[in-house]
Amino acid sequence: MMCRNAIRRLTEIANTLSRDSGLISRSSLYYASNPQDIGLIRHEYDLLKRKGFDVQYWNRDDVKAKFPFSKEAAIYTRGDAEVNPYRLGHHLLQDAGDQGLRIYENSEVKETRYTHNDVTVMTDQGSVSAKHVIWATGYSTQEWKPDYQVDLLNTYAIMTEPVHDLSSWYERALIWETDRPYLYFRTTPDRRIMAGGLDEPLPPSGKPEEYAEPRSQRLLNEIHKLFPTMTDVKMACSWAGVFASTKDGIPLIGRHPQYPHSYFIEVYGGNGMVYSMIAADLLAETIAGREPEELKWFSLRRPIDLNFT
Ligand SMILES: Cc1cc2nc3c(=O)[nH]c(=O)nc-3n(C[C@H](O)[C@H](O)[C@H](O)COP(=O)(O)OP(=O)(O)OC[C@H]3O[C@@H](n4cnc5c(N)ncnc54)[C@H](O)[C@@H]3O)c2cc1C
Incomplete structure (x- = not known):
């Protein structure tokens, strides 16, 4: 409930800023990565439904009717959002600065006295x-x-060049899955695809980028697997770095x-x-x-x- 309200609050705040932050209301598709996870999806759907979320339970045929891939089960949820976080962050700071907030960038805190x-x-x-x-x-x-x-893991993300035809991507929904490590996918307003995930322990060298090349290629392949009719999907850039989560x-x-x-x-x-x-x-x-x-x-x-x- 708090998360749902927080998305509404974020949307309201983004809409009151003097510059457009590109926050777009989206639905999300959360699919069972394998048949063993159908029960998990059903359980999650029942919980969300009971709590009043705007969710639909999709079976294999429902998924197939909307996307060029099929999954045994999925939850389709309305009320999510996508945003360019860099732009939103900068616009928030610019407006706050205009209202008197003093901002000191590039000022690393080196010491603290209590x-x-x-x-x-x-x-x-x-x-x-x-x-x-x-x-x-x-x-x-x-x-x-x-x-x-806290657990610290290595994670990967790629962004593609703009894709000519995204019409097979139903409502440009945010996509992720039950598997661990997971994959996630979304589109951007300039028609690119972002894919990420494959979280794993930090490489033995301690360098997050050590396996960036093969992992990026795998992410690109996963896009091709889900959307085989998009023949012009090419990687524009890739990233590897640390991701933290709590137990x-x-x-x-x-x-x-x-x-x-x-x-x-x-x-x-x-x-x-x-x-x-x-x-x-x-x-x-x-x-x-x-x-x-x-x-x-x-x-x-x-x-x-x-x-x-
Ligand atoms: C690959 C990836 C994908 C993600 N996807 C999503 C998503 O889809 N949706 C979502 O909601 N969240 C997502 N997240 C999480 C989200 O990015 C973070 O939760 C969010 O950025 C946290 O914001 P923050 O301001 O707390 O910290 P940060 O954005 O990490 O900012 C911390 C800032 O503190 C500064 N800093 C650190 N130490 C000092 C110091 N000593 N002195 C001064 N400054 C200092 C750093 O330079 C940095 O600018 C993702 C994260 C990753 C890595």
Whole structure:
């Protein structure tokens, strides 16, 4: 429910910005990668339906009627969205800057001092003292505050050149699957295809890009397998890097006893942008003195409950 509301909030915010962030409402197709996962899809569909989500259960014939591939079962969900996160991030900052937010880019925090009343973060250019600090430093937070709930993996993504005919891609839906490691696919407004996934442990060399070439090729092949009629799909660029997730699938948001006056936003997992929206609202309320009950669900000190996954 919180995720669904967060997508609505993100959409509202994107629509109020002075520049277009290209946020597009999309449906998503979540398919069973193999017949053993039909039960999982059915269970997930029943849960979502009972909670009032706009979902459809698709059998093999339903999938085949909409896409050039067939899968034994799938959930088709309305109310998801796609966005260019780089553009959205920059537009948010530009508008916030126009309203008086002071932004210091390229200012790495090198040291932090905590006193009884406040906290001071120091960079090579200067320092900032504040009553509260929110650490939204992404996966690199794990380098100085490792969390026992977090797994770090290597992940891969490719983007294709623009594709002439995307008409066989029903509603340009976001696509992903039950298999682990998973694959995911989406299109972009300029008619490219993005594919990603194949998460695996970091290569022994420690270099995320070590297997980038074969993994990128595999991602391209997977696009060809799903959409064989698209004959002009060519890779434009590829990427390999670290991806963090939590063992229970829930992000880490809130305080940590060793860091006074600090809050953390560690929105690890595949829907981190949605979690970021949740985190922003929860922490804004908390700092304003109205700490929501829900904040404890995301506690950095919670035990690992694998029933959540
Ligand atoms: C391949 C891939 C695919 C993904 N797909 C999706 C998706 O489809 N949907 C979705 O919702 N989410 C997705 N995510 C997750 C999403 O990208 C993240 O959840 C989101 O970027 C987190 O935002 P953030 O601002 O918390 O952290 P980040 O975007 O990681 O930003 C952290 C920032 O902190 C800066 N920083 C770090 N240390 C310091 C320091 N000491 N001083 C100053 N600055 C510092 C970094 O330079 C960086 O700019 C994906 C992630 C990956 C890797």
